[in-house]
Amino acid sequence: MKLDEIGIWSEIKLNIVKEYASAFTTIMKSKEWCKGYAYIDAFAGAGVHIRRKTGEFVPGSPWNALEIDHPFTEYHYIDIDKEKTEVLEMLTREKFNVKIYQGDCNEILTEKILPSLPYRSYKRALCILDPYGLHLHWKTIMEAAKLKTTEIFLNFPLMDMNRNVLHKDLLSADPEQIERMNQFCGSEDWQEILYKKDNQMNLFGDIYRVKVVDSNAKLGDWFKKERLQKAAGFKFVPEPMLMRNSKGGPLFFLFFASHKETGEKIVTEIFDKYRKKYL
Numbered sequence: 001m002k003l004d005e006i007g008i009w010s011e012i013k014l015n016i017v018k019e020y021a022s023a024f025t026t027i028m029k030s031k032e033w034c035k036g037y038a039y040i041d042a043f044a045g046a047g048v049h050i051r052r053k054t055g056e057f058v059p060g061s062p063w064n065a066l067e068i069d070h071p072f073t074e075y076h077y078i079d080i081d082k083e084k085t086e087v088l089e090m091l092t093r094e095k096f097n098v099k100i101y102q103g104d105c106n107e108i109l110t111e112k113i114l115p116s117l118p119y120r121s122y123k124r125a126l127c128i129l130d131p132y133g134l135h136l137h138w139k140t141i142m143e144a145a146k147l148k149t150t151e152i153f154l155n156f157p158l159m160d161m162n163r164n165v166l167h168k169d170l171l172s173a174d175p176e177q178i179e180r181m182n183q184f185c186g187s188e189d190w191q192e193i194l195y196k197k198d199n200q201m202n203l204f205g206d207i208y209r210v211k212v213v214d215s216n217a218k219l220g221d222w223f224k225k226e227r228l229q230k231a232a233g234f235k236f237v238p239e240p241m242l243m244r245n246s247k248g249g250p251l252f253f254l255f256f257a258s259h260k261e262t263g264e265k266i267v268t269e270i271f272d273k274y275r276k277k278y279l
């Protein structure tokens with residue numbers, strides 16, 4: 001199969017997740033009450049990528065998570081693409097505690113994995129939600145949040161949003177794409193945040209809705225405060241990290257959300273380190 005090619009920002013994301021995963025298991029290992037700590041990669045990919053610049057192999061997030069000093073006690077890898085899950089099966093066939101699922105993670109997470117992590121289980125989990133586009137449903141984030149056992153990294157796919165939904169005039173966006181955005185955010189309020197009514201009308205009498213300036217920052221701020229903190233109830237959500245392509249165009253925000261202050265503190269330090277180095 002053809003492996004995905006990745007750029008520098010995807011590699012930075014991989015390093016950030018790996019560093020935090022390592023800190024997470026070191027802490028969890030020391031908690032006597034803890035009966036297990038799971039790593040969940042809901043958009044796992046094949047476990048290995050190709051570095052766009054050089055053609056070299058780069059380990060993906062599922063592979064990295066297996067390589068850390070104190071491994072997780074269980075691993076759950078999901079991908080919708082059968083070829084990718086077959087590669088994952090091959091890479092992990094000697095690992096007894098890795099489970100691989102082929103299908104839509106919105107269903108697999110809510111029906112099979114998250115129900116095994118209630119608060120009374122004394123387990124904790126780190127869940128990586130890393131879609132290329134608007135493939136995640138808000139209700140999946142809510143299911144993870146309400147357990148209070150699970151922290152998330154979330155790839156907030158600005159490129160898909162900007163290309164397919166957040167046109168200068170919202171009337172020109174395909175209603176199906178607007179619905180994908182609503183489903184990802186679990187709300188239509190982004191429309192009020194990002195668009196102002198114009199007094200002009202088109203031929204059909206629809207009032208134009210024109211995008212505000214600095215829309216990426218406004219969207220990120222709204223999603224952090226109103227969705228992850230207020231609606232989902234994650235108490236600790238550091239400022240997300242904005243990842244850009246080589247021409248400076250925004251690709252995605254990397255969000256982290258937790259119920260624990262320690263998680264926020266560690267991720268803020270990791271984000272700051274990479275901001276200093278690359279921004």
Ligand SMILES: C[S@@+](CC[C@H](N)C(=O)[O-])C[C@H]1O[C@@H](n2cnc3c(N)ncnc32)[C@H](O)[C@@H]1O
Pocket residue numbers: 014041042043044045046047048059060061062078079080081084103104105106130131132135
């Ligand atoms: C950005 S890649 C994942 C990269 C991986 N996290 C890493 O860093 O190594 C996104 C993956 O999501 C998969 N995908 C897309 N929609 C999905 C869905 N609804 N459920 C599960 N996987 C999905 C794609 O096949 C693709 O492999």
